[in-house]
Amino acid sequence: MLSNRKTVHVEWGDCDPAGIVYYPRFFEYFDACTNALFERAGFRKPQMLRTYGLLGIPMIDTRAQFYRPASFGETVEIETRIVQWGRSSFQVEHKLYKGEALAAECSEKRVWTVRDTQTQNGMRSQAIPEEVKARFA
Amino acid sequence: MLSNRKTVHVEWGDCDPAGIVYYPRFFEYFDACTNALFERAGFRKPQMLRTYGLLGIPMIDTRAQFYRPASFGETVEIETRIVQWGRSSFQVEHKLYKGEALAAECSEKRVWTVRDTQTQNGMRSQAIPEEVKARFA
Amino acid sequence: MLSNRKTVHVEWGDCDPAGIVYYPRFFEYFDACTNALFERAGFRKPQMLRTYGLLGIPMIDTRAQFYRPASFGETVEIETRIVQWGRSSFQVEHKLYKGEALAAECSEKRVWTVRDTQTQNGMRSQAIPEEVKARFA
């Protein structure tokens, strides 16, 4: 399975008055990592949206566990891979390392979502194209 | 059990190019709701930090499920309660409503964390004072 | 001239390791205040976009001066008004108060921007409808 490793420099503005990463920022890191994994597979988001009439890949379920705090000035590494493909949803897994130590983990379930002006929300899920899945193999 | 209901106006800046709330912002909403619940119990965060030598109540495990998207201009209601107290950790639950519909749910496990210059991180967990727990009963 | 006063509760997550509002968050407050002023004038953003084919009112020039820091747990008041209308641009002014004290000021120049698939960016400025201006008088 294709995986991607992304280096993140923890910024001052990512941290809260306790001096550690404000946890919603970790979800921003993870979201950027999922996009980076797609880029690595050859899918830059702007093109991917156009090619497939995609609205996005919104989150429907995510869980993160934080084992060690991170602070501004630190550099962390996040390893990302897709661990399961469904028909229209898929699961992503992130492992965040400080040096050798696993500092956080996150799992995501996202849905391949296209524009649909017929629906109330203007969107609906759709089967993920096989050619997309193939690129991650 | 004490609970709190907070009204959140979804801002333009909370939303992504799909026009819906960028999911890390929901975690910002939830974090503000946990703080609002403590305020309701009589603990404003600045005073709480001073009174107990508290560094904060960092997250160690959180899961959110998103059932319906929310968009700028919408108003949502978030109901928050503490569902379990441990010795130094506690669990929080949020339910986010759009009108009558449950649009998202989140569970949190947080740790009562004090400053400790002896430790490598400058922090350690501590037993939650009984008087704190009592205020939520 | 119509003005709007918005109360903002400074959240823990808005603050940096110095314990004060991380200044980009002030711009989030100000942006929400401009939107709130439009709402007060009768223009909720989702409807306004639909009615006028509007893409948004992007910023082209903004300056903020910060006289006093604000910290989590504090409540501030922001007074907002449009101080000048151009053909397709307009200027907004915000004054942020902590109690009686003026703690920050911001000026904004924004452009009324519509979708235009003919342009490279997919957008262009347009004359602001007179009926829009009239609502702020």
Next chain:
Amino acid sequence: MLSNRKTVHVEWGDCDPAGIVYYPRFFEYFDACTNALFERAGFRKPQMLRTYGLLGIPMIDTRAQFYRPASFGETVEIETRIVQWGRSSFQVEHKLYKGEALAAECSEKRVWTVRDTQTQNGMRSQAIPEEVKARFA
């Protein structure tokens, strides 16, 4: 004068429903660039805070002009330099490029701020050490 050039990948989560960078995120970019310039001069923020009893370098005046929008998937370059040193304040200038084109500019006035438990805010400005200034020459 020392300058620094930082590459920023515009993330999906940095963009608003108009599909372009939500302007407060540009200030996050600029803040990270000022910190990167200090790092380049040999001052990593955590060490700098410890060495000088520094609370931070809070913003007191900033102005940004946006000439061209940027969108997710794009990469921009930001060039940063300190253009003037005062006794306890200094001015920073950022130029943001999309390819060859200047897409945004920002000026900042920041204050060298130390902890002081005697003051109401717990902070006060202080003369910037000459050895700090010297590193940027």
